[in-house]
Amino acid sequence: MTIREGKQGAAAGAAGRFRTPPPRIAIAGAGIAGLTMALLLARHGLNATVFERAAALEEVGAGLQLSPNALRVLDQLDLLPALREVAVEATSVDLRRSGGRRIASVPVHAEDDTPYLSIHRADLQAVLLAAVRGTPAITLQLGAELGRVSTDFSAATIEVETNGAREHDVVDLLIGADGVRSPLAKQARLAPAVPTGTTAWRTTIESADLPPEFRPANVVAWLGARHHAVAYPIRAGRAVNLVMIAPGQETDPASGETVPQQFRSWDSRLTGLIERAAPPTPWPLAGAPASRPFVIGGDRIVLIGDAAHAMAPYAAQGAGMAIEDAAVLAAAIAENADITAAARAYEAIRRPRIDKVRNRVAFHRFVYHLPLPFSLGRDTVLALRPKAALRSDLAWLYDWQPPGIVTAPA
Ligand SMILES: Cc1cc2nc3c(=O)[nH]c(=O)nc-3n(C[C@H](O)[C@H](O)[C@H](O)COP(=O)(O)OP(=O)(O)OC[C@H]3O[C@@H](n4cnc5c(N)ncnc54)[C@H](O)[C@@H]3O)c2cc1C
Structure with a gap:
């Protein structure tokens, strides 16, 4: 195994103009973070090798909402047409009380027409994977597990196990996109992701099995004390994704619990979905401690996505x-001749935004799960706010613009 260098000379875009030789970059993990990373590096004229321990990228996960901030990046990769084919565009997130009464409708459209999509994670990964397979600058190795990594001031030495055989290579930068249980973070003895004390119960329902009144056109969220549920269409409208969030760290399907009882007495539009759905899969939720660094190993290892x-x-x-x-x-x-300076710049730029999103996550958890009588105050405040104000509350999140891509000269 030899990690390829980036393209040489003028054809390498910004990076090539600054560096000789161009950097050797490896990415651990071919999830959403790792595949997107490789595609963006290629757009900047840089090669990358992606190691994925799974032998095949099969259907993992369930539905996802992708807001305009993320989709602007995927638009830079010209992936919006392919995503629209498998996703559904939402115009609002409808908030309802657990009994069904509408609280407010939060607009999610963007001024620049970038959509807000609901999509199956597997469909998003498939679109990214097809783009990766069509990009010669990317080497994707499936069934290849990243093992021990050592770093010094000049490089990172990585060990990769494929079919029981171990190989070593040297890279200038290792990007850890290896998920919430990141083995790389563990190797660096970072504090592990900790349980949030809640579990997401996820399932999907075929739209064909649903009477029209049970098919959500937009994203719908039902809010109740310490619980909430979200439903939205996926698979170009052929299925509905349902996720129910409840207290507890349920991991054992043998415990007999299939759907937290609480939801069975909620809005009939929700119970109608539950009755027609396959038993949901419990997904205990975890979060990485905010104090964890994103850059480790003498600035030769950068964590992105859930790993970070x-x-x-x-x-x-x-x-x-x-x-x-x-x-x-x-x-x-692409902009920094010194790859370790690039790693530090990444952390400096991303940390304040990630902290702000984390705060928003905590705020939503608090507000969504308010018990009576506090939930009545919440609902009054939300109902009184004009739609434009609800949308502008999220402008900092959805209107984010990605950095430009310096296209390689022909
Ligand atoms: C219930 C629920 C609902 C969600 N809803 C949304 C939503 O609406 N919108 C949204 O934006 N996000 C949502 N998310 C979060 C989203 O799913 C994750 O943030 C995202 O999938 C993380 O992607 P990732 O690439 O960082 O990690 P992963 O998708 O976990 O990918 C990590 C990859 O690394 C590989 N790997 C691990 N270790 C190694 C190794 N040593 N060597 C090689 N490969 C390795 C793994 O096999 C895997 O393929 C939701 C999550 C949950 C649980």
Whole structure:
């Protein structure tokens, strides 16, 4: 195994103009963060090798909401047409009380017409994977698990195990996109992601099995004391994603619990979905401690996505932040002759934004789960706010613009 260098000379875009030889970059993990990262590096004229321990990228996860901040990055990669084919565009997030009464409708459209999409994670990954396979600058190795890594001031030495065989290589930068349980973070003895004390119960329902009144056109969120549920269409409208968030760290399906009882007495539009859904899968939610660094190993290892800052999905931004991370890190690498300076610049740019999103996650958790009588105050305040004000509350999040891509000269 030899990690390829980036393209040489003028054809390498900004990075090539500054560096000889161009950097050797490896990425651990071919999830949303890792695939997006490789594609963006390629757009900046840089090669990358992606190591993924799974032998095949199969259907993992369930539905995701992708807001305009993330989709602007995927638009830079010309992926919006392919995403629109498999996703559904939302115009608002409708907030309802647990009994069904509408509280408010929060607009999610963007002024620049970048959509807000609901999509199955597997469909998003498939679109990214097809783009990766069509990009010669990217080497994707499936069934390749990153093992021990050592760093010094000049490079990182990585060990990769493929089919029981171990190989070593030397890279200038290792990007850890290896998920919430990041083995790289563990190796660096960073504090692990900690349970949030809540579990997401996820399932999907075929739209064909649903009477029209049970098919949500937009994103719908039902709010109740210490619980909430969210439903939205995915798979170009052929299915509905349902996630129910409840207290507890349920991990054992043998415990007999299938759907937290609380939800069975909620809005009939929700119970109608529950009755027609396959038993949901419990997904205990964890978050990475905010104090953890994103850059480790003498600035030769950079963590992105859940590996850096896994957070509970109350603001629907985990994948969005992973995609934003990739845009910022790729631009920093393209702009900095010194790759360790690029790593530090990435952390400096991303940390304040990630902290702000984390605060929003905590705020949503608090507000969504308010018990009576406090929830009545919440609902009055939300109902009185004009739609434009609800949208502008989220302008800092949804109107984020990614750094530009310096296209390689022909
Ligand atoms: C219930 C729920 C709802 C959510 N809803 C939303 C939403 O609406 N919007 C949103 O933006 N986000 C949402 N998220 C969050 C989102 O799913 C994650 O933030 C996102 O998928 C993280 O992507 P990632 O690439 O960082 O990690 P992952 O998708 O976990 O990818 C990590 C990859 O690294 C590989 N790997 C691990 N270790 C190694 C190794 N040693 N060597 C090689 N490969 C390795 C793994 O096999 C995996 O493929 C939700 C999450 C949950 C749980």
